[in-house]
Amino acid sequence: MNEAILSPTMAGILLAVFSVIWIFLGWLWGRGQDQLDEYVLAGRRVGMALATATTMATWVTTSTTMVAPQVAYQLGVWGIIGYSLGSVGLIFFAPMAARIRRLMPGGFTSGDFVRLRYGKAAWRIFLFISLLYGAGWLVSLAMAGGVLIHALSGLDYRLGMSVILGICVLYTLLGGLRAVIGTDFIQTIVIVTGVAVLGYLTLSKIGIKDMHATLVSERPELLSLLMPAAVMFLFNNLLFGMGEIFHSNVWWSRAFAFGKGVGFKAFLLAGVCWGPIPIAAGFIALSAPAMDLNVPSADMVGPLVAANLLGQTGAIVVFIIVFSALASSLDSLLAATSDLVLTDIYHKHIKPEARPAELRKVSLYVTLLLGVLTWLVSLPRIDTLATVLYFTGAAVASTIWPIAAGLYWRRANAWGAALGMALGTSIGLVAYFTIGFYVAALVGAAVSMVCVLVCTWLWPENFDWDTLREGAPDAETGAGEAGA
Amino acid sequence: MARFQAIRTGRLPIHFFACIPGKTPRFSTRTWFTAPTSWFTTRTSWFCLFFVRLKAGKFRASRLLFSLLFSFIAFGPIRLFAAAPVLEANASLDAPATAGYFTLTWPMPEDVATPPDIIIEESRTADFAETRVVYRGPDEATTRSGLRNGDYFYRARFADEAGAWSAVVPVRVSHHSLSRALSFMGLGFAVFLSVAGIILFGWLREDRGGRS
Numbered sequence: 255m256n257e258a259i260l261s262p263t264m265a266g267i268l269l270a271v272f273s274v275i276w277i278f279l280g281w282l283w284g285r286g287q288d289q290l291d292e293y294v295l296a297g298r299r300v301g302m303a304l305a306t307a308t309t310m311a312t313w314v315t316t317s318t319t320m321v322a323p324q325v326a327y328q329l330g331v332w333g334i335i336g337y338s339l340g341s342v343g344l345i346f347f348a349p350m351a352a353r354i355r356r357l358m359p360g361g362f363t364s365g366d367f368v369r370l371r372y373g374k375a376a377w378r379i380f381l382f383i384s385l386l387y388g389a390g391w392l393v394s395l396a397m398a399g400g401v402l403i404h405a406l407s408g409l410d411y412r413l414g415m416s417v418i419l420g421i422c423v424l425y426t427l428l429g430g431l432r433a434v435i436g437t438d439f440i441q442t443i444v445i446v447t448g449v450a451v452l453g454y455l456t457l458s459k460i461g462i463k464d465m466h467a468t469l470v471s472e473r474p475e476l477l478s479l480l481m482p483a484a485v486m487f488l489f490n491n492l493l494f495g496m497g498e499i500f501h502s503n504v505w506w507s508r509a510f511a512f513g514k515g516v517g518f519k520a521f522l523l524a525g526v527c528w529g530p531i532p533i534a535a536g537f538i539a540l541s542a543p544a545m546d547l548n549v550p551s552a553d554m555v556g557p558l559v560a561a562n563l564l565g566q567t568g569a570i571v572v573f574i575i576v577f578s579a580l581a582s583s584l585d586s587l588l589a590a591t592s593d594l595v596l597t598d599i600y601h602k603h604i605k606p607e608a609r610p611a612e613l614r615k616v617s618l619y620v621t622l623l624l625g626v627l628t629w630l631v632s633l634p635r636i637d638t639l640a641t642v643l644y645f646t647g648a649a650v651a652s653t654i655w656p657i658a659a660g661l662y663w664r665r666a667n668a669w670g671a672a673l674g675m676a677l678g679t680s681i682g683l684v685a686y687f688t689i690g691f692y693v694a695a696l697v698g699a700a701v702s703m704v705c706v707l708v709c710t711w712l713w714p715e716n717f718d719w720d721t722l723r724e725g726a727p728d729a730e731t732g733a734g735e736a737g738a
Numbered sequence: 739m740a741r742f743q744a745i746r747t748g749r750l751p752i753h754f755f756a757c758i759p760g761k762t763p764r765f766s767t768r769t770w771f772t773a774p775t776s777w778f779t780t781r782t783s784w785f786c787l788f789f790v791r792l793k794a795g796k797f798r799a800s801r802l803l804f805s806l807l808f809s810f811i812a813f814g815p816i817r818l819f820a821a822a823p824v825l826e827a828n829a830s831l832d833a834p835a836t837a838g839y840f841t842l843t844w845p846m847p848e849d850v851a852t853p854p855d856i857i858i859e860e861s862r863t864a865d866f867a868e869t870r871v872v873y874r875g876p877d878e879a880t881t882r883s884g885l886r887n888g889d890y891f892y893r894a895r896f897a898d899e900a901g902a903w904s905a906v907v908p909v910r911v912s913h914h915s916l917s918r919a920l921s922f923m924g925l926g927f928a929v930f931l932s933v934a935g936i937i938l939f940g941w942l943r944e945d946r947g948g949r950s
Contacts, residue, residue, distance in 0.1 A: 327839075327881070327883055328837065328838075328839045328881075328883050329837065330884060342930075346933070346934065346937050349937060349938075349940070349941035349944075350937065353940075353941075353944065469884065472884070473883060473884025473885070474884060474886055475838045475883075475884040475885060475886055475913070476883065476884035477884075480916060480919075481838065481913065482836075482837075482913045482914040482915065482916055482918065482919035483836065483837035483838065483913065483914060483919070484837075485916075485919040485920065485922070485923050486914070486918075486919050486922040486923065486926075488923060488926065489922075489923055489925075489926020489927055489929070489930055490922075490926060492926070492930060493926060493929060493930065496930075496933065543884075548873050548875060548877050548880050549880065549881045550841075550877045550878065550879040550880060550881065551841070551879060551881060552839070552841075552881045552883070654929075654933055655933065658933055658936045658937055659936060661940070662936050662937065662939075662940030663936070663940075689836075689914075690836065690837060692837070693922055696922060696925060696926045696929070699926075699929045699933075700925055700926075700928075700929050703929055703932060703933075
């Protein structure tokens with residue numbers, strides 16, 4: 255039997271305390287940011303420590319605190335390892351971030367790159383994918399907030415979801431990217447410490463021997479290294495993570511915001527440090543059978559195990575960790591998605607003559623609007639977290655090749671990019687519905703790769719890298735020399 | 739306390755509602771306070787309408803008020819729900835669970851102050867010759883995972899309703915073939931290696947270019 259570990263009053267107090275902290279910090283760090291560049295990209299001079307922390311904190315999201323335990327519970331050992339491979343995306347983005355900063359010193363969004371590199375058709379397909387992904391991730395994060403509070407305190411899902419979303423919208427509105435990065439730093443420390451403590455306590459209280467014996471007798475496939483769905487999931491998750499990072503404006507905005515020479519080291523270090531976190535978070539889910547714990551919905555398993563294992567204190571620790579993880583990702587995503595909507599849709603499509611001061615003002619309305627839309631979609635609990643998140647897998651993985659080839663190959667062309675994204679998404683979604691969520695990204699990436707390779711071979715382009723220097727300050731020099 | 743609980747949620751004699759097959763009436767005074775709209779919008783409102791239409795040649799507000807009050811006090815605490823729970827699964831014999839996991843659900847009666855516990859039994863044979871309890875408690879779902887290929891059978895009953903089992907829900911677990919799984923793994927590895935190749939090759943080339 256699962257009863258709420260935290261009383262609604264305690265949950266309310268924790269929510270209130272952390273809400274006040276995040277909102278105060280948002281206000282504090284957001285003062286005096288009247289310029290668009292300051293508000294949206296934190297002045298383009300974020301240092302190494304903050305850069306590494308914000309990269310880690312943003313990537314420690316529902317995927318590590320809620321979905322990693324879910325896939326561990328569903329797909330076993332490979333589920334955990336598959337999740338930790340999400341760090342590969344960050345590691346490979348390290349050299350890309352350095353190149354992005356060098357090629358586009360005046361860039362604002364990932365949409366800017368696709369527009370300048372491939373033209374308007376591919377850009378619009380990319381925007382569709384990017385906004386679909388942004389919406390899917392925002393909804394899954396907001397849902398995770400509701401699921402967490404419901405699992406731990408029994409409070410209504412809609413209430414928890416609304417409060418967490420409201421807080422993140424408020425402090426993102428107040429502080430822009432500077433507040434997001436600042437709070438991320440604190441949230442990283444909380445998350446890493448909390449997950450390490452939880453992993454240690456689970457090991458010491460349940461023990462590997464009991465966990466293993468119960469899994470062998472009751473859930474044997476979770477330990478099987480040849481479990482077919484889990485084997486399929488392994489590279490699917492790696493490619494999904496790569497696609498998320500390579501295309502999403504969350505990461506591109508950081509590549510633009512980090513100071514010169516910081517991006518490479520920050521992404522590399524964050525990737526290496528991030529790897530063990532989903533292993534620790536996912537591991538505790540495997541103790542559920544040994545604890546004879548009922549798991550009504552797989553996405554509740556992480557908080558349920560921790561709370562039941564560690565009692566009231568554990569529930570408070572989990573609450574703080576997951577709340578921090580959610581907030582750190584939700585604010586980043588809100589900020590980055592509103593930048594994309596502001597720059598690529600409002601400025602480039604609706605009002606090209608808008609001045610920076612007006613854009614700065616509109617960015618507030620866009621963030622607010624995104625918050626309201628996310629709230630409306632999340633209100634009915636659509637599905638489990640993983641299902642909602644992986645629905646976008648085919649789309650985001652189909653951007654891997656267009657982005658990577660576009661950054662490093664002169665000969666990659668618009669046809670390959672547009673076809674790769676459109677066909678990769680479509681065929682990946684067919685795989686999602688006919689085979690399962692665990693192959694959608696893989697199929698999307700493979701189809702996209704074939705499209706890009708064939709089109710590059712048939713109609714090679716000779717792209718001029720200087721085209722990407724739109725809006726660059728005169729002092730910044732030198733595009734890279736790489737090119738096929 | 740235990741006695742009070744028994745009175746609060748005790749069952750009325752079955753013949754009282756014998757005209758409604760498959761339903762068991764339960765009595766809970768707490769629903770006066772926890773579900774004030776439920777009684778009005780369902781059967782008691784029918785009673786009101788019936789009373790007003792039968793007795794009155796013309797509509798009278800005082801009579802409506804009286805019948806509302808009467809039906810609230812008399813029928814408000816009574817809730818009917820199935821004697822056996824309704825068990826469902828998101829996999830079946832025709833649509834097997836191809837990843838070894840699936841969820842069993844059983845909606846619990848609403849408006850009851852203390853819902854009864856539920857017992858879920860699993861068996862590998864349809865006749866339930868050998869069973870094991872996979873869940874007992876007040877939740878409304880359970881997720882099974884990590885199961886091997888084969889047929890699994892489930893049934894449910896309320897913990898206080900001896901003999902009233904739900905219909906048996908069969909679930910087939912049939913994992914994807916290993917050859918299919920390894921093909922996807924190989925494809926994924928190939929895509930990953932090629933992306934890694936573009937980035938690493940480009941990075942090394944750029945690095946050399948920068949130094950020179």
